[in-house]
Amino acid sequence: MKTKTTMRTALWIALTAAVTTPGWAQNVEDIVRRLEANRIHGTSRAESVMTVQDRFGSRESTMISYSRGQDESLIEFTSAAERGQKVLRTANEIYLFYPDAAELIRLQGAALRESMLGSDVSYEDLTGGRTLLDTYRVTLEGTERVNGRATWKVSFEARRRNVAYPRQTMWIDQEWYVALRAEQYALNGRLLKEMTADRVEQVEGLWIPMRMVISDVLKRDSSTTIEIRNIQVGLPLRDDLFSLEELSW
Amino acid sequence: MIRTLDLAWRNIGRNRRRSVLSMVAVAVATMAIVFLFSYIEGMKQDMADNLIRYYTGEVRIRHENYGDWEHLSPLHLSVAELQDVLTGVETMPETAAAVPRLTVPGAVFREDQRIGMQVTGVDFLREIPFSGIDERVVQGSLNEITGGGDSDDRTTPALVGSRVMERLGLSSGDHFTVVVRTGLHGTNAMTFRAAAVADFPVASLNEVAVWVPLERVQHLARMPDQAGEVLVQLNRGSVRELGAAGATAEIATGAGAVGSEARPLEVSHWSTINTTYQFMEYAQQIYNFVALVFFLLAATVIVNTTMMVIFERRREIGTLSALGMSQGELVRLFFTESAILGFFGALAGLAAGVGISLVVGQVGMDFSAALEGIDMEISRVLYPRVNLRSSVGVFVFSFVVSAFTSYFPTRRITRIQPIEALRDE
Numbered sequence: 001m002k003t004k005t006t007m008r009t010a011l012w013i014a015l016t017a018a019v020t021t022p023g024w025a026q027n028v029e030d031i032v033r034r035l036e037a038n039r040i041h042g043t044s045r046a047e048s049v050m051t052v053q054d055r056f057g058s059r060e061s062t063m064i065s066y067s068r069g070q071d072e073s074l075i076e077f078t079s080a081a082e083r084g085q086k087v088l089r090t091a092n093e094i095y096l097f098y099p100d101a102a103e104l105i106r107l108q109g110a111a112l113r114e115s116m117l118g119s120d121v122s123y124e125d126l127t128g129g130r131t132l133l134d135t136y137r138v139t140l141e142g143t144e145r146v147n148g149r150a151t152w153k154v155s156f157e158a159r160r161r162n163v164a165y166p167r168q169t170m171w172i173d174q175e176w177y178v179a180l181r182a183e184q185y186a187l188n189g190r191l192l193k194e195m196t197a198d199r200v201e202q203v204e205g206l207w208i209p210m211r212m213v214i215s216d217v218l219k220r221d222s223s224t225t226i227e228i229r230n231i232q233v234g235l236p237l238r239d240d241l242f243s244l245e246e247l248s249w
Numbered sequence: 250m251i252r253t254l255d256l257a258w259r260n261i262g263r264n265r266r267r268s269v270l271s272m273v274a275v276a277v278a279t280m281a282i283v284f285l286f287s288y289i290e291g292m293k294q295d296m297a298d299n300l301i302r303y304y305t306g307e308v309r310i311r312h313e314n315y316g317d318w319e320h321l322s323p324l325h326l327s328v329a330e331l332q333d334v335l336t337g338v339e340t341m342p343e344t345a346a347a348v349p350r351l352t353v354p355g356a357v358f359r360e361d362q363r364i365g366m367q368v369t370g371v372d373f374l375r376e377i378p379f380s381g382i383d384e385r386v387v388q389g390s391l392n393e394i395t396g397g398g399d400s401d402d403r404t405t406p407a408l409v410g411s412r413v414m415e416r417l418g419l420s421s422g423d424h425f426t427v428v429v430r431t432g433l434h435g436t437n438a439m440t441f442r443a444a445a446v447a448d449f450p451v452a453s454l455n456e457v458a459v460w461v462p463l464e465r466v467q468h469l470a471r472m473p474d475q476a477g478e479v480l481v482q483l484n485r486g487s488v489r490e491l492g493a494a495g496a497t498a499e500i501a502t503g504a505g506a507v508g509s510e511a512r513p514l515e516v517s518h519w520s521t522i523n524t525t526y527q528f529m530e531y532a533q534q535i536y537n538f539v540a541l542v543f544f545l546l547a548a549t550v551i552v553n554t555t556m557m558v559i560f561e562r563r564r565e566i567g568t569l570s571a572l573g574m575s576q577g578e579l580v581r582l583f584f585t586e587s588a589i590l591g592f593f594g595a596l597a598g599l600a601a602g603v604g605i606s607l608v609v610g611q612v613g614m615d616f617s618a619a620l621e622g623i624d625m626e627i628s629r630v631l632y633p634r635v636n637l638r639s640s641v642g643v644f645v646f647s648f649v650v651s652a653f654t655s656y657f658p659t660r661r662i663t664r665i666q667p668i669e670a671l672r673d674e
Contacts (some may be wrong), residue, residue, distance in 0.1 A: 052434065056318075056325060059434050081433040081471055098438035100469060101426045105438060109361020118434045215266040 028140035031152050032132050034177040035170075043217045046231040052119045055221040061117055065097060070225070072242040082117060087126070088247045096122050097247045100104035104248055120193065120224040124164045132156065135163060146171045146180040147198065165192060176200055176207035191217050204233045253578065257585035267557070271587075271651075272594035279598025279647040280605070282540045283640050287606035287633040288614075289536055299451050299518075299626045302380040305519040306348070306480025307493075308500045310334065313476075313515040314669070324432040327475040328514065334479060334504050341503035343487040343496045348375045349476035355429035357417060364416055364474045366427050367457040369441075370466025370476070373408075379482060382447065382460070387411060388421050389445035394462065405465050406444035410458040419443050427459065432472035439469045444597050444634050450628035452620040477505070548654040556658045563665065570667035583659035584652065591651030599644045606633045635644050 050061045061082055067073040071091040077083065084099040094112065096105040097147070107114070114123040132138070136156035144153050151171040158166040165184035173180050182195040193216050197209035208231065215223040240246050261268045271361060301307055312326035327433040328334055331349055338347045351370040356363045373395045377383045383391055388410070394406045404424045417425050421443055428438040449455040465474050487496045501507050501516035569579065610633045 054434070056323065056434070061435065081431065081435050082437075084439070096428070096438070098426075098428070100440075101438040102424065102440035103426050105358055105426060105428060107358060109359045110357075111363045114356075114363070114428075117415060117436055118430065 006229075017077050025145070028138050028152070028154055029133060031140070031154060031177070032138050032170055035172055035179065036133075036160070040070055041067075041206070041233060043235055043237045044083055044231065044233045046233055048226055048228050048230050049225070050117070050119060050121075051225040052117070053221075053223050053225070054172070054219070061119075066237060066241060068237055068242060074242055074247070077117070079197055086247055087123070088244070089126055090242060090243060094126060095244060095247055104244060115216075120214045120219060120222055121226075122164075122216075135159060136168070141169070143174070144171060146173075146196075149180060150174045161187075173207075178209055180206050180209075191216060199227075203231055206233065253581050253585055256525055256582055257589055259591060260582075260586055268590055271590045272597065273663070275591055275594025275647055275651045276598035276601065278543045278546065279595045279643060280602040281598075282628065282643045282647070283599055283602025283635075284605050284633065285536065285540065285607075286639045286643060287602070287635045288631070288634040289533065290639065291610065291631055291633040292627065293530075293533075295628045295631055296626050300519055301482070303449070303451060303454060304626055305517075305522050306379075307480040307483045307519050308497050308516060309478055309522060310338070310481065310500070310504050310506070310514055310516050311478040311632070313502050313506075313513045316515065320646055324353060324430060324470060324472065324477070325434070327351075327432060327472060328479055330512070331474045331477050331479075333477045334512065334514070337503045337505055338479060338481060338500060339503075341499055343484050343491070343499045344481055344503065345484045346375065346379045346482040347479055348372060348379045349463060349479050351463060351470065351472060351476045353429040353431075355427040355471045357425055357427055359417070363454055365457060366413065366459055367454075367471070368427055368429055368441075368459045368461060368466055370462050370463035370470075372463050373460075376460075379480070385447040385449060386445050387448045389443070391445055392442040395505060401557070404440045404442040407441035408445045408447050408458075408460040409441075409443045410455040411446050411448045412452070412456040413459060414443060414446055421446060429469060431470045432475065435471070437466070437469050437471065450630070451626055452617065453624040455629075455648060456621075468483065493520065540646075545650075548650050552654045552658060566665060567667045567669070570665075580656075580659045583655050587655030587659075587671075588648075588652040591648045594651060595644050595647035598647060599640060602643075603635050603640060606635045609633050610635070 005103075046065050048065060050063065052059055060079065061077055062079045063075050063077045065073060065075045068128050071089070073089045075087040077085045084097075086097040088095045089095070094107045096107065098105070107123050111121050113121055116126070121131050136158055139155045139157070141153040141155050144151055145162070151173055154172055156168040156170065166187040167185040167189070169183045170179045170184075171181040172178070178197060178200050179195070180192075180197050180200070183191060184193040184195075186192055193214065195212060195214045197212045199209070199211035200207055201210045202208070208228065210231075211225065211227045213223055215226050238246075271331055311328060315323060315326040317604055318326065328349070335347060335349060338344055347371060349370075353368050355368050357366055358364075371382075371392060373382070377391075378496045388411075391408065396406075409419070413419075414421075414428050416519070417423075419425060424440050424442045425441045426438050427437075428436055431437050441461060447455075447458070447460070459471075467475060481500055483493075483496050484499075487499070492500065497516060497518040498507075501514075504514055504516055505512045506514035566579065574582075581643050613630040614631050620627065620629050
């Protein structure tokens with residue numbers, strides 16, 4: 001089972017709906033539980049735009065994403081260049097569907113580090129699995145202001161080695177329980193990725209990051225912005241939506 | 250002069266073992282250098298042939314900025330309006346043949362492995378006379394591929410490098426899906442069927458090459474009417490008339506890369522493109538130096554044997570001097586001996602070197618294991634090629650060096666007084 005990452009958390013918060021659990025954090029574990037609770041929900045459907053900026057310019061891809069619970073999600077690209085391409089995440093695996101290919105592609109292992117559509121988001125960032133508290137030891141580093149908002153600065157240190165990001169730091173909004181900023185590091189302490197959520201909106205009682213900027217520090221002059229344009233939560237979804245049969249339909 | 254030559258022959262015959270040793274030293278050095286130069290010549294010809302067939306053509310046309318970002322495989326920096334460019338190039342009298350190619354980097358995902366591939370869109374009908382790709386097919390046939398298009402099972406027939414088949418564990422007719430980057434910076438994937446297997450001469454190409462009809466790769470990479478490059482073979486007569494640079498300039502005009510509304514294209518003759526071949530040209534100077542070192546080593550053997558001759562023949566030298574042979578005549582005598590030994594040694598070495606080169610040139614030298622994973626435009630099997638000019642040059646050089654190495658020790662003997670030499674025990 002793949003370990004869950006902060007990028008995944010943030011990304012799926014952005015791409016899907018989340019359910020906020022009311023209450024007030026008592027300690028750092030509570031803060032992280034509240035952060036996690038913000039994204040655990042029944043079902044969601046979101047229409048998003050992903051803008052990838054690199055040294056050659058910028059390009060947009062549009063997508064519709066569906067999610068159910070913690071482990072099931074489906075992204076379908078709708079922009080002309082990628083129309084019909086799909087990414088299915090089940091509990092343990094990621095499958096890619098390309099209309100021009102006669103077979104599904106199952107990603108695992110090192111292949112998960114591939115970039116999704118040349119963006120700063122890797123398929124590894126989408127993988128599901130354990131909760132943050134299962135994967136990381138967490139420490140409250142203090143409080144800081146991000147974009148004028150009060151946040152808890154929380155550091156995450158992986159409990160095991162087979163984790164995409166052995167160390168992370170997140171700045172979690174004290175009111176919304178949304179990570180407004182995150183940094184992911186390699187085992188040797190090298191910064192790998194940065195994420196900021198610069199627009200957070202309340203939808204159906206949930207605080208959802210509607211615009212996120214992700215930057216793979218190893219890719220020079222590159223950043224990816226994911227913006228949710230429309231989101232619905234708690235809607236009925238077909239049972240077979242997240243199946244392999246449906247994927248290649 | 251005739252007396253000196255007679256004496257020299259007689260002296261050579263008197264001590265055959267010593268003479269043979271000297272000749273063998275010269276012969277071995279000459280043989281080694283002739284073979285080395287034949288090997289290098291074979292390597293250069295092979296590399297030039299591979300470059301022209303598979304990499305650059307004689308003239309390469311591509312986007313003017315591609316070279317700046319080549320390490321990133323910038324697909325968007327392509328040859329646009331491909332049909333117009335091709336038509337323009339093909340109507341030039343300097344053009345013998347032209348082929349468009351579109352190569353996109355990709356990968357096959359197997360278990361948890363990412364296996365790198367290179368999907369190249371080609372016009373097979375143009376490629377057959379250009380690169381002779383049909384001669385490289387070792388399994389299957391190009392007919393199914395040139396028939397073109399999708400088959401019923403949604404797979405695209407492809408020509409696959411033989412090592413690709415091994416790396417993916419495929420048999421002829423099996424299919425595999427490659428995920429590639431597109432010209433729009435996204436990704437796409439297509440399933441190919443190994444309709445034919447080619448044994449590309451270049452190891453690095455054989456490991457990754459998947460050749461597919463151009464229009465399929467244009468669709469896969471979202472690059473309609475585009476190619477990564479257009480490669481041109483020049484008309485021999487035009488090259489003779491205009492020179493390589495002049496013919497290349499004419500091709501640039503045909504491609505529309507010249508003038509106020511020029512397409513953003515770079516048109517280069519292959520000899521000016523930075524490839525391993527250019528490195529080989531530089532390396533040739535190093536090999537020439539290595540050859541010189543070889544000769545100097547052989548010369549030390551000759552000097553040594555000549556010195557031994559001198560010491561062994563002091564009494565004889567003294568006698569000859571006492572009988573009235575001048576110093577100059579003595580020098581000529583020993584020089585003539587060395588020249589004869591050098592001539593026949595070099596001749597024997599030349600014959601052996603050329604003979605070995607010709608035999609190995611037929612059989613070939615297989616470097617498959619050594620070249621595996623190495624990205625050089627060189628074939629796995631190399632065939633030495635005898636270069637007449639360099640071989641004759643090596644012979645002359647070998648002869649001259651070996652003849653003149655006798656000069657200094659010979660001069661030394663002229664300083665020996667006859668009485669001293671005759672007293673010598």
